[in-house]
Amino acid sequence: MSFEYPENLKYMDSHEYVRLEGEVATVGISAFAIDQLGDIVFIELPEVGDELSQGDVMGNIESVKAVEDIYAPINGTVLECNTAIADAPEQLADDPYTNGWLLKIKVSEAAALDKAMTASEYQAKVEG
């Protein structure tokens, strides 16, 4: 099975994606990871105002099968959380890249994204 990986996003080893627009990074989870998780029942996100460092565990996704950590892909401050998707996480699979974003971060250091993968690199990694 093949999934969509928009070209304008950066992808992390731990399956988060980042859309960087000026100082604001929109973060979500790739379609591949959502499919792997299966039936998602619960998402735990950080609080608005939380300071994040790249690599920190900033939240969790519970599926029927397992719980997985969500890692901060970048240094910054949480600007906004997508409460609509946190309340209805089962919809995440339908649209992970637009309505399915998880949080927006005010970025303090964008250079950290230099090592992140492009869409084609990420797709090659996860789908072989």
Place this chain on the structure above:
Amino acid sequence: MADSLKPTPLLEQHQQLNARMMGFGGWNMPVQYEGITVEHQNVRQKVGMFDISHMGKFLLQGDNLRQKLQPLVPSDLSQLEPGQAKYSVFLNEQAGIIDDLIFYFEGFTESGAETGKLIVNASTTAKDKAWLLEHVSAEAIGFEDVSDSLVLIAVQGPDAIATLQRFTPTDLTAIRNYRHQSGTILEQPAWFARTGYTGEDGFEVMVDPETGKKLWQTLLDAGVSPCGLGARDTLRLEAAMALYGQDINDTTTPYEAGLGWLVNVDQGEFIGQDILQKQKADGPPRKLVALEMQGRHIARHDYPVLVNDQEVGIVTSGSFSPTLGKAIALAYVPTAYAKSGTEVSVLIRKKSQQATVVKKPFYRRPKA
């Protein structure tokens, strides 16, 4: 890793369905096909099937077979009628559970010997075999391990019997719950047991691998939903059925695990009897209880159970219940906290989450 795992005879069938596979009890098994929740609902509302060929299957035959097995189980086997099945456990000297099992008593051969089958868990098959043969000789019970050579398919759900009936002349409705019978399916020899692990009505069907492949495809074409270990786990958890290695193990006794109903403590002699007699008189120190989480957090295996911020117990199984729409769990707690209605909490990622002890099972199928 996958290379060292045993394939079931239906591996190709699972691959054709794009099943997600994983190692389980030494076997390469399907976890899910379409998705755990969908498969779960199909079993609750219609009919689903599971490849359970990984389970340990022993054929037994010998003079006074039931009597020879009797010291190994706390249940009374002498009262079993031909065609009847009994859920029980092998116990160690401390009354800890070596494995849970079903003994299917078949009847008598022409020479008067008794025949039966034992079905045990996949991960414990070798351990059960060693334990059994340490206490009774292979010759005395005509022991034959057919674990790797036969297919077992569980067909479960409200439409299970009507669907399966289309492919067999054996009158399935005449086989009552916890009974079993040999017959034919797709014109090949088959064995039907009205047992299962989902809380639904249905049959477990044992056939040779070729017939198994045909039966799987036939049932698929008939609209039966293929279901993986993921749905098997959520279904059995809702039915509050213990999973070996998780809810019960060598250190848990039947009284602690809520399996006191299978113990007949005053029958002849059996291994673990003195401990069970004492626990029956004094009550077990801890009990396996059902927890309903108040929030959406899922309590999982090994999470601590707290009362007044003190760790008192441990979660053994937990998941989201598709039928209840809530997170549910099984956990050991001291008997003082085992009463339904008791408020406890579960430590989930360093935060304590409220839970309530509720009556088992979480789900009971509506009476037909």
